[in-house]
Amino acid sequence: MTDTDSLPERKRGSGVKMVYDLLRDEILDLKIAPGSPIDEVQLAERFKMSRTPIREALVRLAGEGLIETLPNRSTMVSSIDFMNLHTFFDALVLMYRVTTRLAAQSHRPEDLVIIRGFHEDYATALKARDHLTMIATNAAFHAAIAEAGRNPYFTGLFRRLLDEGRRILQLYYQSYEEHFPQRFVDEHAAIIAAIEARDIEEADRLGKAHAEAIVAQVQKLFSRNDRLDIAL
Amino acid sequence: MTDTDSLPERKRGSGVKMVYDLLRDEILDLKIAPGSPIDEVQLAERFKMSRTPIREALVRLAGEGLIETLPNRSTMVSSIDFMNLHTFFDALVLMYRVTTRLAAQSHRPEDLVIIRGFHEDYATALKARDHLTMIATNAAFHAAIAEAGRNPYFTGLFRRLLDEGRRILQLYYQSYEEHFPQRFVDEHAAIIAAIEARDIEEADRLGKAHAEAIVAQVQKLFSRNDRLDIAL
DNA sequence: TGTATTTTTCTTGTCGACAAATAAAATGCA
DNA sequence: TGCATTTTATTTGTCGACAAGAAAAATACA
Numbered sequence: 001m002t003d004t005d006s007l008p009e010r011k012r013g014s015g016v017k018m019v020y021d022l023l024r025d026e027i028l029d030l031k032i033a034p035g036s037p038i039d040e041v042q043l044a045e046r047f048k049m050s051r052t053p054i055r056e057a058l059v060r061l062a063g064e065g066l067i068e069t070l071p072n073r074s075t076m077v078s079s080i081d082f083m084n085l086h087t088f089f090d091a092l093v094l095m096y097r098v099t100t101r102l103a104a105q106s107h108r109p110e111d112l113v114i115i116r117g118f119h120e121d122y123a124t125a126l127k128a129r130d131h132l133t134m135i136a137t138n139a140a141f142h143a144a145i146a147e148a149g150r151n152p153y154f155t156g157l158f159r160r161l162l163d164e165g166r167r168i169l170q171l172y173y174q175s176y177e178e179h180f181p182q183r184f185v186d187e188h189a190a191i192i193a194a195i196e197a198r199d200i201e202e203a204d205r206l207g208k209a210h211a212e213a214i215v216a217q218v219q220k221l222f223s224r225n226d227r228l229d230i231a232l
Numbered sequence: 233m234t235d236t237d238s239l240p241e242r243k244r245g246s247g248v249k250m251v252y253d254l255l256r257d258e259i260l261d262l263k264i265a266p267g268s269p270i271d272e273v274q275l276a277e278r279f280k281m282s283r284t285p286i287r288e289a290l291v292r293l294a295g296e297g298l299i300e301t302l303p304n305r306s307t308m309v310s311s312i313d314f315m316n317l318h319t320f321f322d323a324l325v326l327m328y329r330v331t332t333r334l335a336a337q338s339h340r341p342e343d344l345v346i347i348r349g350f351h352e353d354y355a356t357a358l359k360a361r362d363h364l365t366m367i368a369t370n371a372a373f374h375a376a377i378a379e380a381g382r383n384p385y386f387t388g389l390f391r392r393l394l395d396e397g398r399r400i401l402q403l404y405y406q407s408y409e410e411h412f413p414q415r416f417v418d419e420h421a422a423i424i425a426a427i428e429a430r431d432i433e434e435a436d437r438l439g440k441a442h443a444e445a446i447v448a449q450v451q452k453l454f455s456r457n458d459r460l461d462i463a464l
Numbered sequence: 465t466g467t468a469t470t471t472t473t474c475t476t477g478t479c480g481a482c483a484a485a486t487a488a489a490a491t492g493c494a
Numbered sequence: 495t496g497c498a499t500t501t502t503a504t505t506t507g508t509c510g511a512c513a514a515g516a517a518a519a520a521t522a523c524a
Binding site: 150 | 291
């Protein structure tokens with residue numbers, strides 16, 4: 001509830017970004033449930049600004065598929081399409097491979113500093129059993145690898161996939177609390193090593209294996225839930 | 233100049249889409265040159281509506297990277313980044329492969345009808361030597377193949393790449409008027425056949441070859457221009 | 465009581481106006 | 495004349511208000 005208590009003064013143009021960033025995080029952290037309605041007026045009151053900048057932020061979020069807008073009617077947080085999760089996984093695995101591969105090929109020394117930073121943040125969050133931070137830093141870690149590959153088209157799609165993945169992993173850890181795989185930290189380390197060694201094929205292989213391990217784990221959970229649904 | 237003379241009456245909500253679509257086409261057909269400034273007020277007068285819907289259309293175009301907005305300053309058509317064309321080609325070739333492959337795997341009979349439609353439109357435009365239509369229907373043809381693959385993530389990125397490709401091909405044909413490759417029509421036909429036969433590997437191979445042929449041809453031109461630039 | 469129609473309420477899409485930020489022009493000064 | 499500073503002009507970002515559309519509520523009617 002203490003969102004914008006601090007500064008009633010904002011710089012011109014910063015409002016949109018603020019609303020966009022905050023709403024985006026709330027959606028990706030599942031603080032707003034998929035399907036929830038989004039009320040422009042309510043947001044305007046909350047951020048103490050007019051509906052115009054709110055609307056612009058919403059248009060941008062809609063452009064990234066994070067919210068859906070029914071003309072003349074409501075706008076709501078995009079629901080997760082469980083029926084077509086496989087398309088998501090297909091795209092995710094391919095982008096893991098491509099970005100890791102390109103990073104091995106095109107990275108510069110300074111990229112590795114950033115990547116290692118997120119790697120350590122992830123390990124720390126894992127030890128602290130802090131799901132939210134784990135998920136966010138994991139996404140940041142792989143996004144940083146993609147950036148090191150220096151292909152904005154791949155980076156753009158991959159970011160979108162990682163975002164969607166944040167919501168799915170959030171769901172995952174909510175229903176499956178026990179599992180905190182140290183294994184993923186080790187795999188991250190191996191990926192960094194392959195990138196640094198500029199071993200493209202190895203980076204590709206590790207990226208693929210890493211992605212498929214995550215996908216398999218998530219699929220295991222959801223298939224279990226599927227069976228449950230049928231049983232009920 | 234006779235853009236919106238006809239209907240001064242528009243339906244609520246249609247204005248944004250209209251401006252968006254028209255501006256998008258003008259950008260992709262190079263009717264507005266990259267780097268050109270975009271004036272909100274001017275557009276508002278031209279379409280006889282207030283700046284609000286214009287602005288929303290611009291925000292969406294910016295979201296797709298077709299225009300660039302400098303805060304508090306001007307907004308202009310995105311320039312083509314010739315220095316990093318290779319990232320574009322990398323992404324394009326991969327998406328050609330992936331989408332053709334997936335189409336061979338997942339298409340339904342009705343998809344082929346649509347694909348064949350664009351195929352014929354393309355052949356017709358080629359015979360008529362109508363560049364603009366050629367380029368647009370070529371993009372539509374491959375977008376239709378992507379749709380048949382039924383992976384919205386790939387389709388989304390591919391559409392973006394095909395859009396950007398429209399601008400580049402436009403440039404290409406402007407400076408290199410002679411070449412109207414019948415070859416591409418034949419390759420399209422071969423791709424359709426592979427998709428229909430559900431021959432995934434062949435579709436992949438043909439998609440890759442087709443993409444690389446186009447890339448090679450465009451690169452040949454631009455490398456020639458590069459040399460010219462150096463000579464001057 | 466149940467269904468069709470009207471009325472009301474609520475949300476969105478659009479508008480015109482104003483204010484902040486920047487660029488351009490004008491002025492001052494050496 | 496050349497440069498720094500002030501003034502003006504232009505353009506963007508934000509605001510409050512209003513009207514169109516759709517959903518919900520209320521009413522009429524069988």
